[in-house]
Structures are given as structure tokens and as C-alpha cells.
Amino acid sequence: MATIRDVAKEAGVSVATVSRVLNETGYVHADTRKRVTEAMKNLNYSPNEVARSLYKKKSKLIGLLLPDITNPFFPQLARGVEDELQKDGYRILFGNSDENAEKELDYLNTFIQNNVVGIISATNNKSKTNYDGLSIPVVFLDRTSSDYPSVYADGKEGGRIAAEEIVKRGSKRITLLKGPAHIQPAQDRFQGALEELSRSDIDFHVMSTTSFAFEDAVKWAKELFSMYPDTDGVLASNDIVATAILHEALRLGKAIPKDIQIIGFDDIPQSSLLFPSLSTIRQPAYEMGKEAAQLLIKLINKQSVHQQHIQMPVTFIERHTTRKVDTNG
Amino acid sequence: MATIRDVAKEAGVSVATVSRVLNETGYVHADTRKRVTEAMKNLNYSPNEVARSLYKKKSKLIGLLLPDITNPFFPQLARGVEDELQKDGYRILFGNSDENAEKELDYLNTFIQNNVVGIISATNNKSKTNYDGLSIPVVFLDRTSSDYPSVYADGKEGGRIAAEEIVKRGSKRITLLKGPAHIQPAQDRFQGALEELSRSDIDFHVMSTTSFAFEDAVKWAKELFSMYPDTDGVLASNDIVATAILHEALRLGKAIPKDIQIIGFDDIPQSSLLFPSLSTIRQPAYEMGKEAAQLLIKLINKQSVHQQHIQMPVTFIERHTTRKVDTNG
DNA sequence: TTTAAATGTGTAAACGGTTACATACAAGAA
């Protein structure tokens, strides 16, 4: 690898001059610039980002921390983040935390040690204290925070809409699935649905679940139908869980949506590919990723940001696990 | 951030001594070590990886280049890579190439400029020349190469098995989908299936496709059933395409697997969640990621590697888009 | 006792950039 000194020698100038043409700062004579540019080309020179980063105490790297890229909701987020950051020349240092505080802290440390210039975190771990005292901007994604900038979907409203839609479509004995207690977005959507159902004159049960893993969800699905066999509507905590419910209902020979309606949450890509395709509350994951990235870039550039907390709209996606609404109703 | 000099001053020693306790190199008196360790703790010191990287000309970073994390096959790969690398303290610099040569080159450059110590690439772009002349180890994932170490599934055998299984289960008029020409793994599985079908006395059509996007796949699915309405078996180029075929078949009121059998490729997580669940050829994506990471680490450590080309086994996953094999046959 | 080897520590030069500061010349203003 050629260094700036090699280029300087080749062009017969000092390193300062090379640096000036590199960064387009200060004065450089047109002829000199040309000589330097050619020397760079000859030597196939490309500046060492590490040396730059050391002196400037800032890199072109940002840290992205996700709970688990294997969960189909997150690749969309990640892609939104990347597409947006890439435009400004930022690169991503990436890690999965598994919602494990130790892993999270570990990644945060290496982010800092590598001079990242900003962090986007979609973890849901309580210990936000991990982020206190950081001297670089952090934006939380898929998570609310009063202390830090954040981008999240309106989970409560989503839960409300789901409840409203399923009631509107005639379910009378609803089971409401309450997601993991430590995942705030799951609790928001649960609250929204709970409030809306309480307001209605519908019978409903609440069933607690503790993870979003499909294998676990299958167990809850079986439990649900054995405990509440006459359930005719399920509000699932996310699309993974909804898929498990759908499977179990089909296995039991229930007609969908005639005997039982199901509404999921997230609108992960596979939801439209199920059969019957899943009605769900859509979170605009890709756009959320982009928003978070844009917000972070503004923060990095110390531009003023009108809104530190960006709430994204949530929409009901009507597919085939819900009935057509009775317009005569 | 405290520097090594701060620690040295606090402990009343030179920076060299601090560095020695940090790296456990050279001689350090037990008492001195204790003083230094305490100073580090007091100052909450943690070494600057950038400075380290600059001097040593190597970081603890590796570059991971994927075509598109949004394609459900890749998160598994990525997770396997990460879980394995993380054990040895490596961190991931991540990028999506979209099978675009320019983007790929761009990422490769920034990987190098950031002193990554190895690269894992799952791109399928022809221009392997991008990797020539790199002074760090590269391993190709989900892609064969004679010139570089690689980890890939036995696509040809997979194609062969798929053909064998669908024939064994009684399909008589098979449509074989040929994936994008520039994606080598797609061509391997196509070749394997083609050879096996040619060997049999079964009628079959070949239909070309040019991407793995679901939206495109839907169009081909419609085309397939209009051109070859009597097809009773489809060998899809991957699970996404198989899903589209499945959808269209269901839409047309075909009974599955009675009227038509479908076999996919990859075994992405959602394939078991479809209804009917998809029979497919499984590639062990997570394990492939792990293997690639292990191989890369060995290469980085200049350990001898017995096998530079690791071919992973592929298995037929029998689910519900194929009939039970006729054991009286 | 002398000498070699092992132990313990410090000084300063890298690593490859950026930039503050110094210097020099040319052009225009006073």
C-alpha cells in the first residue's frame, strides 16, 4: 500500500500538499494538483482511514446493534439504515446483542474503541445506562426513549387498530397475546389492544408469552386452543406468533377466517406469503431504518433537528386471515 | 477517554510498561502490574483500537459482504459468521453489494482502508479480479472458486436429489426452473437436476428466470401455468420462487401435492411455515457461515488448512408439497 | 569472583495521516 509520503515523493511535493489536494483544503496550484493527482493514480493510492481516524478522533464508521438479524423484522431495518448511511460514505460496524446486556456492552465498547461516530441501537434491554456518558450521538430504533433520539412505530395505536378491526369484523371471543414483558414495543401494542377491547363489549382472554421464537410460539398456540377452544379471534404479539397460531388452527381443521380470525403485527415479508396470507399491522421497517439513519447523520453533523422522537405510522394490512368487513353492519 | 499516557502517569511508570501489562508481553514485576491494573480500573481505561491498528497494520475487524441481507437466506449465514468470529474477538464491517460490481469494489476498498484482517464474501459477481492482489485472506461463501478458499453447499447434488425425489414420487410432466445465469449456485443446482431428469424417462420443460425477487417470481409462476398447464411437478430454483409457484397453484385451485408437487431449494426459515409446508433441499446456512468464519480465522492465523474448499452436504427435507413415496413402487 | 543470563523498566521512533505555523512570492492598495 502506497502512503501519502510515497505520493509526495512521486509528485515532488510535501505531504501537506498531497493532503491538501486529498481533502480539497487550502491553496494548491492547478499544475501541482495535477501532478499530485497523477502520482496518486500511478501508485494506486488510497488514504488509510485508520490513520485519519486516529488523528481526527472520528471515523466514517457507525455502529449498528440489533437484537438478532435472524428475526425477519430486522433485515429490513438494517437495509434501511445501510442504504441511507451509505449515501454519505458511512460504513457499518455490526453486531447482534441477543438482548443480552453483556454482549450489548461488549459491542458498545468496541464501537467506541473503533472511533465510531454514531450508534443506532435496536436493543430493548433495560440498562440504557450503557449509553449514558457516550460522547457520540445514539439513536434508538424500534424503541422509545425519553433521554435519547428515537425512531419507532406507534405500537399502541397499532394494537388499538388491530383490536378495532377484529371486532369490526365480528370476532366475539378474542384471545389477546401479550408479548415478552421486557420488550417495550410488544407491551405498547398489547396496551393499545387491551384498552380498545376493554372499551368494547366483547369477551376476551389475555395470554402471556415470553419470546418471539417460532418454536415457543407453537407451544403457546397449542395451549391457546386447548384452554380457549371457542376463541374466534386472535390478536398476536407479532407475525411469527401469528404464523404459529395460523398453523395450529389449520392443523385443527378450523376454517380461516370463517371460524377464527387472526391479526399479526410487523408485516414481515413472509406474512404475505402464508396461506391464507396474514392480515397484520404493518410497521414500515425499511423506512424506520432510513429515518434513524437520517436522524443520526443530522446529529453527527450537529444540524438542528426539529424532532428527536420520530413516531412512524402503522397501518392495517387486510389480507386473508380476516373477513371482509360487513358493510351492512 | 483516558489514554495509555494517563494510565502511565497514574501508575507512576512509563507507557511501555503499561503496554506490556496490557499485552502480557515482556517482563513486568508483579507489584508494578498491580499498580498499573489499578490505574487502568481507576481511569476506566480501554485501549484505542485505532491507534493499535495503525501501528500493527492489522485490526480486529473483518469485512462481510453479502448480496442482500433482506433475502432470507443470508441472515442465517451472517449469524453463523458472527457467532464464530465473535468468539475470537473479531468484529464485523458489513455491507450489501446487491450483486453490483461497483458497490462491491467500493466496500472492498473501505474494508482495506480500515485494515480489516480478512474478508468473507458471498457475492456472485463474475469479477473475482476485485479480490486479486489483496494481501489479506478472503473466503468465498455460497460460491465456489478455484483460486480462493470457499465454503459452499453441494448444489449440483442438491439439484440431482430434488429431481430424483420428485420423480420417485410420481411426477410425470416436470417443469424445471433455471435460476439467474450469473448466480453460480443457481446454475449448479440446475445442472444437477437437468442431468438427473435427462437420465430418467420423464417429460420435462426448462423455464428460465432472471432474479430471485418474489415479485418477479409471481410473474413466472403465472407464465408457467399458462404455458405448461399440465405440469404436475415443479423444481424451483430456490424457496422464494417455490413459494410463488405454490401460491399460484393454490390460487388456480390445484390440490397440493395431489395435482402438483413442488420442491424448493435453500430451506429458508419460512418454508416450514407455509401451508402446505414446502418440501425443499436444505443448505445448512448457519453452519456454512460458521465454517467460513473458522476457515478465515485459520487463514488469518496462518495455521495450515487441510481443506481450502469446504463443500457442505445438502439434504432433502420432506414436507407437504410432495407426496409420500410409494413404497410398493 | 567473574560472567552470562534473566528480569524489570524507560526512551524514543515508528505507524500514516492532518494541520498549525512559518515562509515566500506576486499583485494590488496606499
Add this chain to the structure above:
DNA sequence: TTCTTGTATGTAACCGTTTACACATTTAAA
């Protein structure tokens, strides 16, 4: 003419580590 300002370039310090080398003191061997 002298002064100021703009243009052009170079020197060297700095960013936070690691490490070659030097030096001093112990310990062990001869």
C-alpha cells in the same frame, strides 16, 4: 515605494498505541 492581502508550499508536531533498543539490577552458573 511600502504595506497588505492572497496564493502556494513546506516543516514538524500530533493522534494513541507498540516495540526496538538501551540500561540497570538480580540471579545463576562457571
